[in-house]
Amino acid sequence: MAAKRGKNLYLYLALACFAGIIAIFIVDGYFGLYDTLYVTAQEREQVIEPDYWQQPWVKEQGYGIGAEWGEPVYFRYEIVNRGFSTYSASLEAAVWKGGEKIVHLLDESVSLAPFEEVTVEWTLQAEELAETGFGVGEYTVQIRRGEVERKVVMSLYERPVDYKEIPPRALPR
Amino acid sequence: MRTYILYGFGILLCVSGVGYLAAEYVKYLSEPGKLTCLTLATAMFALLGKYFDSRGW
Numbered sequence: 288m289a290a291k292r293g294k295n296l297y298l299y300l301a302l303a304c305f306a307g308i309i310a311i312f313i314v315d316g317y318f319g320l321y322d323t324l325y326v327t328a329q330e331r332e333q334v335i336e337p338d339y340w341q342q343p344w345v346k347e348q349g350y351g352i353g354a355e356w357g358e359p360v361y362f363r364y365e366i367v368n369r370g371f372s373t374y375s376a377s378l379e380a381a382v383w384k385g386g387e388k389i390v391h392l393l394d395e396s397v398s399l400a401p402f403e404e405v406t407v408e409w410t411l412q413a414e415e416l417a418e419t420g421f422g423v424g425e426y427t428v429q430i431r432r433g434e435v436e437r438k439v440v441m442s443l444y445e446r447p448v449d450y451k452e453i454p455p456r457a458l459p460r
Numbered sequence: 461m462r463t464y465i466l467y468g469f470g471i472l473l474c475v476s477g478v479g480y481l482a483a484e485y486v487k488y489l490s491e492p493g494k495l496t497c498l499t500l501a502t503a504m505f506a507l508l509g510k511y512f513d514s515r516g517w
Contacts (some may be wrong), residue, residue, distance in 0.1 A: 296509035304504035308497050312485060341488065353490035 304395045318369050322439065324430070325363040328354035340437060349427060349438030356443045360411045362392075364430060369397035375399075376433035380409060382416065383427040390417045392428070413443070 321337040335350050354360050367376045380393035393409045417425070423443050430437040486494060 297507045297514060301507035301511060304507065307500045308504070311493050311497050311500070312489070316490050319490070320464075400479045400493045 314341050315408065320370065320374060320430065321367045322435075322437070323365045323367075324439070325365070326352050326439065327361040327363075328352060329358065335439075335445060349440040351440045351442065352402075353442045356445050359413070359414045360441065361408070362411065362428070363406060363408050365404060365406045366377075366397060366399060366432070368429075369402060373398060377431075379431045381429055382411065383429055383430040384419075384421055389426075390415045390440075397432075411441075416443075426428055430431065 291455065326333045331365060333352055339350070352360075358420070362377075362380070364380075365373075375396065375398040378393065378398045381388045381395070382390040382392065383443055392411060393407065395407070397405050397407070399405055411421070411428070413434040416422075423445050426441045427438040428441055429438075486497070489497065
């Protein structure tokens with residue numbers, strides 16, 4: 288019986304190693320620094336989760352959103368520090384067009400104690416863009432947190448033309 | 461003989477599938493996490509080898 292247990296000991300240890308690998312995946316996924324961006328335009332809130340920023344096409348081209356020209360676009364940026372050390376970085380948000388910074392939205396520094404979160408909010412008004420001489424079209428909202436860069440490509444378009452409703456004509460008898 | 465070829469093909473597909481998934485997941489792990497996983501995986505295969513050896517395989 289003891290010999291059998293001794294033989295199985297290696298198997299149990301191998302299973303323990305496997306369980307350890309799975310545990311590392313879970314624990315490693317929990318710890319870290321996570322940022323989520325909430326963009327509200329046209330009464331709809333879009334959430335850009337931390338995982339989404341890792342996708343190669345989002346890294347290169349940014350996340351695309353659409354909004355109507357003239358309506359404000361609300362941004363809420365949430366940073367969660369799930370680590371054992373304090374995280375400090377400068378946070379900057381700006382609107383870019385044609386490789387040029389045209390509107391400065393935010394510039395502040397954030398400091399997060401271990402297991403703390405912070406939320407920063409700002410609003411983009413169409414008037415700010417109009418002052419720079421630009422109109423409807425595509426803009427890039429760039430969020431820079433320390434070395435990390437997040438891009439949101441915003442398509443601003445004009446309100447569609449409202450067509451008048453024509454009452455149906457009575458059919459001739 | 462044909463059965464063994466099919467077994468071999470199935471095992472190859474399983475190993476490549478698991479390898480692909482592991483490579484995808486490992487991309488998102490931190491450096492210490494990757495190192496610990498590598499150590500545990502090495503230990504796991506070594507212990508499995510010892511287990512099969514003790515069974516006379």
